[in-house]
Amino acid sequence: MVLAAVALGAAVALGGCGNDEGEHLLPATSPPATGSPVATPTAADSPTPGRSAPASSGAPPAVSPAGDAPAVQEPTERRPASPPPVVLPLRPAGAPGARQVVDAFRAAGLAVPNARDRSVDCGPDGLGLGCSEVVATDAVTVYVFPDETSAGDIAQTWSGQSYRRGAVVLNYLEARTPAAARARYEQVLAGLS
Numbered sequence: 001m002v003l004a005a006v007a008l009g010a011a012v013a014l015g016g017c018g019n020d021e022g023e024h025l026l027p028a029t030s031p032p033a034t035g036s037p038v039a040t041p042t043a044a045d046s047p048t049p050g051r052s053a054p055a056s057s058g059a060p061p062a063v064s065p066a067g068d069a070p071a072v073q074e075p076t077e078r079r080p081a082s083p084p085p086v087v088l089p090l091r092p093a094g095a096p097g098a099r100q101v102v103d104a105f106r107a108a109g110l111a112v113p114n115a116r117d118r119s120v121d122c123g124p125d126g127l128g129l130g131c132s133e134v135v136a137t138d139a140v141t142v143y144v145f146p147d148e149t150s151a152g153d154i155a156q157t158w159s160g161q162s163y164r165r166g167a168v169v170l171n172y173l174e175a176r177t178p179a180a181a182r183a184r185y186e187q188v189l190a191g192l193s
Contacts, residue, residue, distance in 0.1 A: 088122050089146035091132040095167040096192045098133035098142040105140075108188045111177075112137040129154060132167075140185055141171040165189045 091097060096104075098119070105112045115137045122131040131154075133144040145151040145167045155164035163170045163186045170185055177185070 088119060089130065089132050091144045092147060092167050095144060096189075098135040098144045098168075101142045101144075101168060101189060101192060102135050102137060104188050104192055105185060108184070110184055110188065111139045114138045136174075138175065139177045140175050140182075141173075143169040143171060145169065163189070165192075168192075 099117070102112050102115050115135055118134040118136045118141075119132075121134055122129055129143070130150055131143045131145050133142075135142045143151070143154065145154065148167050151164050151167045151169050155162045155169050158169070158171055158173060161171065161173045163172075163182065165186070168189060170182075170189060172182060
């Protein structure tokens with residue numbers, strides 16, 4: 001940008017110089033490598049006292065910004081420091097919560113070791129399943145969905161490794177629960193709904 005301004009200043013300074021006969025001498029220019037013609041200003045194009053400058057074609061000036069810098073700097077968009085919290089869909093009225101199901105398993109004497117709330121996995125930053133709640137244990141994972149249709153779709157996807165009752169799905173994919181013991185978990189869930 002600075003180099004272009006210096007070159008433009010030199011051209012203007014040389015354009016004002018002339019010989020004793022009042023002729024203006026202009027620096028010689030060569031056309032750009034692209035082959036497009038370059039208009040070389042003549043003495044007729046220069047404004048003189050009593051005569052106005054030639055009409056502008058409306059084209060932007062030939063000087064472009066240096067490097068990749070934009071010609072006009074746009075305002076910087078301000079973003080929040082952290083993304084807003086994910087809002088999970090509510091479980092349907094009357095459906096037991098995932099924690100309530102795990103507590104019922106424990107009360108029935110079923111193993112639910114290492115219970116942990118994994119509801120964050122329901123949202124787009126997790127598994128993106130669209131569930132309302134998830135509590136995972138080493139024996140079974142309890143999912144609660146906002147409606148029975150969503151629960152049915154997931155249970156079908158996990159066919160053979162899950163059990164659905166209403167909006168609640170029991171998932172055994174990562175569990176250490178033998179297939180024979182799963183019927184007891186399913187009985188307890190059926191008693192809650």
